[in-house]
Amino acid sequence: SQQGEEDPQALSIQEGENATMNCSYKTSINNLQWYRQNSGRGLVHLILIRSNEREKHSGRLRVTLDTSKKSSSLLITASRAADTASYFCATRASGGSYIPTFGRGTSLIVHP
Amino acid sequence: EAQVTQNPRYLITVTGKKLTVTCSQNMNHEYMSWYRQDPGLGLRQIYYSMNVEVTDKGDVPEGYKVSRKEKRNFPLILESPSPNQTSLYFCASSLSLKISTDTQYFGPGTRLTVL
Numbered sequence: 001s002q003q004g005e006e007d008p009q010a011l012s013i014q015e016g017e018n019a020t021m022n023c024s025y026k027t028s029i030n031n032l033q034w035y036r037q038n039s040g041r042g043l044v045h046l047i048l049i050r051s052n053e054r055e056k057h058s059g060r061l062r063v064t065l066d067t068s069k070k071s072s073s074l075l076i077t078a079s080r081a082a083d084t085a086s087y088f089c090a091t092r093a094s095g096g097s098y099i100p101t102f103g104r105g106t107s108l109i110v111h112p
Numbered sequence: 113e114a115q116v117t118q119n120p121r122y123l124i125t126v127t128g129k130k131l132t133v134t135c136s137q138n139m140n141h142e143y144m145s146w147y148r149q150d151p152g153l154g155l156r157q158i159y160y161s162m163n164v165e166v167t168d169k170g171d172v173p174e175g176y177k178v179s180r181k182e183k184r185n186f187p188l189i190l191e192s193p194s195p196n197q198t199s200l201y202f203c204a205s206s207l208s209l210k211i212s213t214d215t216q217y218f219g220p221g222t223r224l225t226v227l
Contacts, residue, residue: 033215042116042202042218043155088154092214100214102147104154 004032004089004103012109019076021106023089024069030092032065034074037086037105046074046087051094081112114139116219118203124225125193133188133222135203143206143214144186145170146178148199149221155202161186162209193226200224 007022023032031050035043047063049056049072056063062075076083086105093101116137125131137144145160147170157170161180175197177189186205190197200223204216 031214035216035218040200040221040223042220043204043216044218045215048215090216100157100216102155104152 004091004101006087006089006103006106008106009104010107010109012111013079015079015081015110015112017079017110019079019083019108019110021074021087021108023072023074023091023103025072025089025091025101026070028094029067030094032072032092033090033100034061034063034072035088035090035102037088039085043088076108079108079110081110084108084110114217116203116205116217118201118219118222120222121220122223124227126227127194128192131190131193131224133190133201133203133224135186135188135219136184137186137203137205137217138184139205139207139217140183141205141217142183142208144180145204145216146176146186146188147202147204148172148197149202150199158188158201193224195226198224198226 004023004025033048034046037043049063049065060077065072086107088102088105090100090102119134142163146158147155149155156172158176159178161167203219206214206216
C-alpha cells in the first residue's frame with residue numbers, strides 16, 4: 001500500500017537553482033522521513049520530521065510538514081550536480097503500524 | 113564502519129533454484145527489513161523483524177522466507193524463485209521502532225534476475 005506520493009515524478013534544473021519536491025500522504029502519521037537514492041544504490045536517510053514539528057533544516061535541506069494538508073516538502077537550495085538522485089518520502093503511520101511506507105520517488109537531475 | 117552489507121550484489125539464476133541473499137548489520141540494531149524495488153512501484157516491504165526470532169510479513173511476502181536467529185543477520189530466502197521476483201532487493205536496519213529513532217540504514221542492494 002503506497003501511502004506517500006512524491007510530486008513531481010521528475011525534475012530537471014540547473015546547478016545553483018533551488019529544487020522543491022513534495023510528498024502527500026493519506027492517513028495520520030507519527031513521522032515522515034526523506035531519503036536519497038543514487039542510481040542503483042541503497043537509500044540514504046536525509047531528514048526525519050515528527051508530526052508535531054513544522055519545519056527542519058539540515059545544511060542545504062529544508063523540510064516542511066503540514067499535517068492539516070497531509071503533505072511535506074523538501075527544498076534543496078543552491079543545488080549541485082552531486083544532488084542528482086531520486087528522493088523518497090517515507091511515512092510512519094500513527095496507530096501502531098510498524099511498516100514505513102515509501103512513495104515512488106522524485107527523480108532530480110541537476111545540470112552542471 | 114557502521115554499515116549494512118548484502119551478498120551477493122548481483123545474481124542471475126533460473127526458475128526454481130533455491131537461493132539465499134544474506135544481510136548483516138554491525139550496529140546492534142533491533143529492527144531489520146527487506147524491500148524490493150521495481151520501476152514505477154517504488155520500494156515495497158517484503159518482511160521485517162523487530163528482534164531475534166520475531167519476524168512478520170510486509171506488503172509483498174509471497175514467495176519469500178526470512179529468519180532472524182541472530183541480531184546481526186537477516187537472510188532472505190527464495191525457496192523456488194520465479195521470473196516475477198526479478199528485482200532490486202534492499203536490506204535495511206534501524207536502532208528501534210521508537211518514533212524518533214526509526215531512521216533506516218540501507219544496504220547497497222542485490223540485483224536479482226530469475227530466468
